Amino acid sequence: MSDLAATDRTLVAEPLDAAAFAPFGDVIEAAGESYPINGGMCDRFHDRARMDFTEGGRAGISVGYGRPYPLPLTFDLVERHPLGSQAFVPIGEDPFLVVVAPDEGGRPGRPRAFLTRPGQGVNYLRNVWHGVLTPLGRPGHFLIVDRVGGTGVNLEEYRYDTGWTVVPA
Template identity: 60%
Template structure:
């Protein structure tokens, strides 16, 4: 029998221990482009041990709820941002680090216009769009050496909508 995780709405406060919610909130920091564009400046911290920042495009197959979570991963050498290229929500799964292993996962569902940036070393689920197309820009570390750790659960979790 699966263990159940109820997915909550993604908020900056709830997600703060794991990373940044990238979204337009409040007033722009600056108005640019002849007054036609609001700049919401520096909404996520990019953090790399070495290497450089790269922007890749991902095209992930959509998943559905309930979702079976059998694995989480982390990137010890750099942060990783998932920026949707559509207005569809996606599933965000994170877990606290407990002695070098993932603790009990938490799940969130994004709202249109939200993106996430996982802090360096944060346990998280794989990219999980809930609708097609699953197009995302991903900003992460490009460099030599291993930057991926995976943990597979013996007893998977079932993620359901709250």
Template identity: 60%
Template sequence: MIDMNAAKSFPINAGKCTRHHDLAKVEATGPDARVLISLLRGEPYDLPLTLTMVERHPLGSQAFVPLTRNSFLVVVAPDEGDCPGTPIAFETAPGQGVNIARNVWHGILTPLHGVSDFVVIDRGGEVSNLEEHFFDTPYRVEHG
């Protein structure tokens, strides 16, 4: 989780600013790898949700830092022999972000309560950093 309330923090800029320090481990591996910072605007989803696929990024982490106070759905799944196992889902607290570690199966960005903007920090480079898995039988994600 990326949560400024749980991070080491200290004043900077003559005490007029607080730095919430080292919130996530950013990874970028492979040839010509570099860290990217992007902005995303996501349309909201409704629950229940039919989960048909997950993806992973074998060469780098992917952090999502919300710029709005809307919560969003996070889906992750364990790796079971190079395929995702049974996914689990949770809703973030308002303003809370996530850092998906390298090679972790996860769902797509899923805002829940309105259009939501995010800073995304992930890996760029010449080599593809995306693997997708489509489930033979979709999962149903419900609230609660």
């Protein structure tokens, strides 16, 4: 499609759900199977994300401070990382907006928007188009786990010719 000749450029933010999000990555949350650690004082929800790095990169853990965005939100910028997956886990309970898009011949297709619940983070699979870190309402701190080091360029940005608007459900 030529920059998605769709007439409707409004996306309704869906609740973030593991099954709906699976084509784009993983929902990181304390849900499902767990096992006790630390003398039974902690439940470990093990291996929540499919981290994947190429070209000699390794996993790095960073901290991000995101400035808040309002809804409705109009955006035109998405990005992807061809050499490594990227996870965002909030350090707090506030929701954030997750925008993803399928790849259509090397360009992003029609995006989808998801709204997290408290305690949810996401892992974008390698080469998945996604929006920028988008806390809502107030600033947010996030753990960022992604590829550091190695060779090659691990960022590709794309701007839609016409913006998309995300509204709450």
